[in-house]
Each structure stands twice: as structure tokens, then as C-alpha cells.
Amino acid sequence: MTLEVGDILKTRDGLVEVRDNYGLVLRLGPSSELEYVYHPQGGIIAQPAERPTLVFFGEIFKFRHYVRPLEVVACGKYRTSCWYCPANVYARNLDAHRDAFYALLGGVFIWEWDERGQSFDLVSIPEGYKAVLRHAPTQPMRNRYAVEDMVPISEKEWEYIAS
Numbered sequence: 001m002t003l004e005v006g007d008i009l010k011t012r013d014g015l016v017e018v019r020d021n022y023g024l025v026l027r028l029g030p031s032s033e034l035e036y037v038y039h040p041q042g043g044i045i046a047q048p049a050e051r052p053t054l055v056f057f058g059e060i061f062k063f064r065h066y067v068r069p070l071e072v073v074a075c076g077k078y079r080t081s082c083w084y085c086p087a088n089v090y091a092r093n094l095d096a097h098r099d100a101f102y103a104l105l106g107g108v109f110i111w112e113w114d115e116r117g118q119s120f121d122l123v124s125i126p127e128g129y130k131a132v133l134r135h136a137p138t139q140p141m142r143n144r145y146a147v148e149d150m151v152p153i154s155e156k157e158w159e160y161i162a163s
Contacts, residue, residue, distance in 0.1 A: 005052050009034040023064045029092075032058025056091065061161065063088040063105075090161050094132065102130040102153055102161065114141040123147050130157070 003009065009016065011032045018026040018034060028034060039053040056062075088105040101108055103125040110122045110133070122145050125131045132149040153161075 003034075003036045005036055005038060007036050011058070025063055026054070026056070027061040028056075029059025029061075032056070032060060034060075057093065059092045061090045097136065098132055098134050098148065100130055100132050101125060102157070103127050104153075104161070112141060112145065123150070125150065128153055 003018070009018070009028070011028045011030055013030050015030065016028045016032075016034075018028070026034060033056070035055040036052060037055055038050055039055070088103075089108050090102040090104060092100050094100055101110060104127070106127050108125040110125070110131075111119050112122055113119055120142060122133065123131050129150055130153050131147055134146045134148045136144055
């Protein structure tokens with residue numbers, strides 16, 4: 001199966017793994033979604049431009065087997081929150097206003113774009129930590145997000161993610 005711009009993949013009760021030709025692997029848990037859509041900023045913080053972008057929701061494990069030198073790799077957007085760049089990350093939606101991001105191998109840098117198209121930092125999660133972001137969709141973009149918690153990933157969470 002090949003995803004084209006405009007496609008939405010929904011897992012329902014199953015588990016789905018999606019791969020590209022450049023080493024990207026996305027594992028979607030039950031009741032998760034993956035959209036391939038055009039986004040005005042396209043996810044590359046240094047070169048914003050409308051381009052196809054992956055938008056995730058639900059339980060997502062994202063990693064790369066390899067990245068070629070000098071290759072520009074677009075980032076992904078978690079639907080209810082923000083952007084993060086090529087990183088080994090596990091993300092999940094906790095409730096209607098909170099998402100958890102886990103930095104598994106290396107740090108995870110998370111940012112967003114404001115109403116004027118300017119990027120701004122939300123949080124940098126050190127390896128081995130999880131951050132819980134609270135989002136208030138009715139607030140202006142720069143006031144929309146708050147880091148509610150940042151704690152080491154527990155043994156129980158590591159076991160769940162690795163299983």
C-alpha cells in the first residue's frame with residue numbers, strides 16, 4: 001500500500017507499521033491515526049514551506065533505522081499538539097488536553113508555529129525522560145501549550161514501549 005497526500009490510515013483495534021524508503025518506521029497502536037497532508041510550514045523549522053507532512057494521533061512509536069549524511073528529513077506533527085524532528089520517540093494521547101512524549105534514544109526537541117508563521121520552542125526532552133504537554137486549543141498559539149510534567153521514564157513504561 002502506498003500513502004498519497006490526503007490519505008488517512010486508522011488502526012481501529014489493530015497494530016500497524018508504516019515504513020518509507022529512507023529508514024523511517026512508524027508503529028501505530030490501537031485507535032491511532034496517520035494522515036499524509038499538506039501543511040503550510042511543512043515541519044522543517046529552518047525552511048518553512050508548504051509540503052507533504054505526516055500528522056499522527058494516538059499511540060505512536062517513531063524511529064529511523066538510518067539517516068544518510070546531509071539528508072534533510074522532514075519532521076512530524078502530533079495532531080493535538082506540536083512538531084518534533086527526527087528522533088526516536090514514543091508519543092501518546094492521555095486525554096482531550098494532554099499528550100505524553102518519551103525521549104527514547106537521544107533528546108527530543110518539540111516546537112510549534114505561531115499565527116504569524118514564526119517557530120517557537122516548547123520543550124527539549126532529555127534522553128530517558130517523558131514530558132506531558134497540556135494544550136488549550138482556544139488559546140493563542142504561544143499561550144496554548146504548557147509543560148505539565150517532565151520525569152524519568154519508569155521501568156514499567158520502558159517495558160510497555162519495548163514490548
